[in-house]
Amino acid sequence: MDGTTRMTGTRTKPFLDALNGVAVRPAPLWLMRQAGRYLPEYRALRATAPDFLGFCLNPELAAEATLQPIRRYRPDAAILFADILVLPYALGHGVRFEAGEGPVLEKLTTAAQVASLDLSRAAEVAAPVNETVRRVRAGLPEDVALIGFAGSPFTVAAYMVEGRGSRDFAAAKRLMYGEPAVFDALMDRLVEATIAYLSAQAEAGAEALMLFDSWAGVLSPMMFDRHVIVPTARIAAALKAKHPEVRLIGFPRQAGGSLIAYAEGAGVHGVGLDTAVPPAWAAMALPHSVTLQGNLDPLAVVAGGEALREETEAVLEAMGNRPWIFNLGHGVVPETPPEHVAELVALVRGRR
Numbered sequence: 001m002d003g004t005t006r007m008t009g010t011r012t013k014p015f016l017d018a019l020n021g022v023a024v025r026p027a028p029l030w031l032m033r034q035a036g037r038y039l040p041e042y043r044a045l046r047a048t049a050p051d052f053l054g055f056c057l058n059p060e061l062a063a064e065a066t067l068q069p070i071r072r073y074r075p076d077a078a079i080l081f082a083d084i085l086v087l088p089y090a091l092g093h094g095v096r097f098e099a100g101e102g103p104v105l106e107k108l109t110t111a112a113q114v115a116s117l118d119l120s121r122a123a124e125v126a127a128p129v130n131e132t133v134r135r136v137r138a139g140l141p142e143d144v145a146l147i148g149f150a151g152s153p154f155t156v157a158a159y160m161v162e163g164r165g166s167r168d169f170a171a172a173k174r175l176m177y178g179e180p181a182v183f184d185a186l187m188d189r190l191v192e193a194t195i196a197y198l199s200a201q202a203e204a205g206a207e208a209l210m211l212f213d214s215w216a217g218v219l220s221p222m223m224f225d226r227h228v229i230v231p232t233a234r235i236a237a238a239l240k241a242k243h244p245e246v247r248l249i250g251f252p253r254q255a256g257g258s259l260i261a262y263a264e265g266a267g268v269h270g271v272g273l274d275t276a277v278p279p280a281w282a283a284m285a286l287p288h289s290v291t292l293q294g295n296l297d298p299l300a301v302v303a304g305g306e307a308l309r310e311e312t313e314a315v316l317e318a319m320g321n322r323p324w325i326f327n328l329g330h331g332v333v334p335e336t337p338p339e340h341v342a343e344l345v346a347l348v349r350g351r352r
């Protein structure tokens with residue numbers, strides 16, 4: 001097999017080939033938050049179900065939201081439509097989404113609250129997510145792969161302790177340093193729950209799984225090892241044992257220099273690069289055993305035109321001949337003009 005050409009006319013999925021170490025060109029592409037409010041068809045669908053968690057747990061609506069960007073852009077992968085906060089909700093933790101305010105959660109501060117997280121009922125509450133996976137898998141073109149996902153234990157724990165989004169997650173870190181036994185017990189539960197949650201998605205038909213560690217960057221190097229690399233490696237080992245064919249991508253956002261230790265030690269097949277990582281540095285410094293994914297600035301897609309072209313070229317250039325999946329450095333933002341996403345897809349596929 002020629003490792004540098006795109007295989008067509010086979011049953012092969014370019015996205016999975018890239019995760020298996022093939023430098024597919026043009027690079028396979030998908031975008032974090034490729035479904036969502038920037039799409040008028042998403043806003044229309046979302047208007048039919050005002051409660052966001054209810055929307056995520058409705059397989060018909062969630063499958064349709066997953067497929068909307070596939071019809072428009074034909075990316076190489078679909079990502080399950082759900083949210084990282086579905087898992088704490090399934091564990092019985094209070095989670096709601098307020099319009100214009102983002103997520104609001106019950107604040108976790110005690111060992112008793114950790115003990116009350118109910119692993120036995122989580123599978124049942126999260127079951128609609130698996131049904132969404134089955135429906136999407138049945139509706140996808142044959143060369144498009146399906147990604148399931150969860151938040152990483154640290155990022156989910158940070159939201160559960162903090163009670164909402166935050167720039168520095170200071171309350172979460174106070175518990176982490178001040179009451180390590182409580183925080184460690186929470187992390188342990190979340191590792192277990194995440195393994196079960198992701199395994200169920202794999203069983204339902206997800207071919208790759210992604211762990212969103214959006215707030216990994218608030219940690220010191222020592223805490224990054226303890227609460228990001230070690231738990232990710234536990235999840236990766238368990239998934240490999242149960243589903244050896246399923247690929248795992250980690251996204252430790254703003255990990256800085258700890259990205260090297262993560263790529264070496266977290267046990268993932270792919271590493272997502274955030275916007276600030278110089279892609280040429282990543283291509284050089286990160287172990288060749290991992291596939292890289294990223295990392296165009298989402299705001300360059302808002303801008304479009306020359307800025308989009310230049311920023312996209314810089315990422316494509318830096319890839320060299322490493323296995324790489326083109327993506328953004330963080331999610332598509334709501335003010336993105338949908339036609340700029342089409343421009344981007346054409347640029348990456350070289351059809352302009």
Ligand code: CP3
Nearest residue numbers: 032033034035036079080081082083084102103212214331
């Ligand atoms: O297309 C996709 O990427 C799949 C769906 C997806 C959503 N959230 C849908 C969503 C995925 C993969 C996520 C992950 C997620 N959720 C993360 C990790 C990635 C990142 O952005 O860092 C985080 C931190 C969350 C938590 C979350 N969910 C927040 C902070 C918010 C509010 C901010 C916002 O963008 O509104 C959400 C809500 C959310 N999740 C929306 C969508 C489409 C918007 C809700 C709506 O439709 O009204």
